[in-house]
Amino acid sequence: MKMVTAIIKPFKLDEVREALSAIGVQGITVTEVKGFGRQxxxxxxxxxxxxxxxxxxxxxxxxxxxxxxxxxxxxxIEKAAQTGKIGDGKIFVQSLEQVVRxxxxxxxxxxx
Amino acid sequence: MKKLIASFMLLAMLCGLSAPAFAEEAVAIxxxxxxxxxxxAEVAAPAEAVVEAVAPVPNKGDTxxxxxxxxxxxxxxxxxxxxxxxxxxxxxxMLSVLSQVFAIFALISILWVIxxxxxxxxxxxxxxxxxxxxxxxxxxxxxxxxxxxTFTDGVVIPELSFVxxxxxxxxxxxxxxxxxxxxxxxxxxxxxxSALWFTLSYLPIAHMVWATGGYLFEMGALDxxxxxxxxxxAGIAALVGAIVIxxxxxxxxxxxxxxxxxxxxxxxxxxxxxxxxxxxxxxxEATGGAALALLNTIVATGAAALSWMFAEWMxxxxxxMLGIASGAIAGLVVVTPAxxxxxPMGAIMLGLIVGPICLWAVSGLKRSLGYDDSxxxxxxxxxxxxxxxxxxxxxxxxxxxxxxxxxxxxxxQVMTQATGVLITVVxxxxxxxxxxKLVDLTIGLRVSEEAEREGLDTSTHGExxxxx
Numbered sequence: 032m033k034m035v036t037a038i039i040k041p042f043k044l045d046e047v048r049e050a051l052s053a054i055g056v057q058g059i060t061v062t063e064v065k066g067f068g069r070q071x072x073x074x075x076x077x078x079x080x081x082x083x084x085x086x087x088x089x090x091x092x093x094x095x096x097x098x099x100x101x102x103x104x105x106x107x108i109e110k111a112a113q114t115g116k117i118g119d120g121k122i123f124v125q126s127l128e129q130v131v132r133x134x135x136x137x138x139x140x141x142x143x
Numbered sequence: 144m145k146k147l148i149a150s151f152m153l154l155a156m157l158c159g160l161s162a163p164a165f166a167e168e169a170v171a172i173x174x175x176x177x178x179x180x181x182x183x184a185e186v187a188a189p190a191e192a193v194v195e196a197v198a199p200v201p202n203k204g205d206t207x208x209x210x211x212x213x214x215x216x217x218x219x220x221x222x223x224x225x226x227x228x229x230x231x232x233x234x235x236x237m238l239s240v241l242s243q244v245f246a247i248f249a250l251i252s253i254l255w256v257i258x259x260x261x262x263x264x265x266x267x268x269x270x271x272x273x274x275x276x277x278x279x280x281x282x283x284x285x286x287x288x289x290x291x292x293t294f295t296d297g298v299v300i301p302e303l304s305f306v307x308x309x310x311x312x313x314x315x316x317x318x319x320x321x322x323x324x325x326x327x328x329x330x331x332x333x334x335x336x337s338a339l340w341f342t343l344s345y346l347p348i349a350h351m352v353w354a355t356g357g358y359l360f361e362m363g364a365l366d367x368x369x370x371x372x373x374x375x376x377a378g379i380a381a382l383v384g385a386i387v388i389x390x391x392x393x394x395x396x397x398x399x400x401x402x403x404x405x406x407x408x409x410x411x412x413x414x415x416x417x418x419x420x421x422x423x424x425x426x427x428e429a430t431g432g433a434a435l436a437l438l439n440t441i442v443a444t445g446a447a448a449l450s451w452m453f454a455e456w457m458x459x460x461x462x463x464m465l466g467i468a469s470g471a472i473a474g475l476v477v478v479t480p481a482x483x484x485x486x487p488m489g490a491i492m493l494g495l496i497v498g499p500i501c502l503w504a505v506s507g508l509k510r511s512l513g514y515d516d517s518x519x520x521x522x523x524x525x526x527x528x529x530x531x532x533x534x535x536x537x538x539x540x541x542x543x544x545x546x547x548x549x550x551x552x553x554x555x556q557v558m559t560q561a562t563g564v565l566i567t568v569v570x571x572x573x574x575x576x577x578x579x580k581l582v583d584l585t586i587g588l589r590v591s592e593e594a595e596r597e598g599l600d601t602s603t604h605g606e607x608x609x610x611x
Contacts, residue, residue, distance in 0.1 A: 076463065078469060078502075079506030080400075
């Protein structure tokens, strides 16, 4: 099993969710996050006070998947989240040791 | 607890000041009674004299306008000023600002009817150049039948409507000051300071500018709706407060962006609407003069919103909503002393001038002097008020479309206006400094560092603005 974490542009969330559903991913968890990468921040000006905003709002999306789904998942996230401009985000993949479905107590791939 | 007792003692001292007045009052009443007797004797003689001496009766239209204007000014304070200021602070201090404005309005309205009105508009005898007397302490003798004079001979309005209208001016002036030291003042200290400053600065300045016999009034200083009394007065006190209390922790290092500009926009809009009561109501009669003040209050504001916006757009690259709203407030401030005295084109000129200057005052000037006037009360109200006061002396000229005043020379009038500004700046500055120091030594002006970091909403008021 694999844990896929993707940092994407907020307005791309719907497209990514639809694409993942279409290839059979059963569920995802989404968090609003802030961070910085190569994309530059912006400057805000309130009367005389200038603030450089380094941390930009992004969406962090997490999906636990079967190992054999990985290639497809990476492909559709990349395709759906891409604008071609700097700041499109990144995808991180980790091995997932265990999964438990709380309602039934199922463990492993069956709990996904 | 000690601090609480100290604040009560300060308040008690204030009340104590008024004690000897009762004796004076008794004398005044005796005099009045004998005067009435004299008049009665005179009136009894020729019958025609009775017809001429009949007291003028308030016009229902004027009365309605004054009542409505009073409500409009209340709208400026709670909720207008509260929301305008509230949106500009960080979320953790939202309720503290709302509480401060609300509580000051409540406090000053009580003090106003107890001793404020009589000190501001009474006849102070030997001290009449500076302050009134205590003959109407607790509104003694003010009844639904008593009347107040207007700018037209023989036209009067109910005195109670004048008392209420002027109450709102005293309250908003005192409430304006909090913007200078928002996000760090101790609530108890603020209440005591407000009572002191209202008594020692607002009342004398209002008397000097607006009451018959007042020093600036007799000198011919023009202040239609309170550019000097309200805006310069409050703006200077706020600056002194910002300096005496010191900068917010993290000022210039941590971001202190406004937490909710839509609320600031709502507040600015309510201020604008309410300001029609403030400016056009200051005409005291529902006449063409009120209409002129109302129109000027629209166009000067529009001009200043635009001039600030374009200046910011050119100098900083973007036209901001906060800039448009701040420009509008600067325009309202600048037209306040001028409202019923200049023509609409003069009002537009004042608005165009004030926008870029106030933008500079809240950015360049503020940065170079290094004070932390949290919500730019000085930069907008004092600077805008000074431009308005001087500008009124210029644009009142009939040659520039103004209504003109007797024996007008531009240079002379500008000098008179400048004198009014100078007296107010010094008076308010000194009084504010002394009051702040006094409160600092007794109660302490500032919350603890921990409380400031936590935010005043939870540390002072025990509640938070947003539970989501």
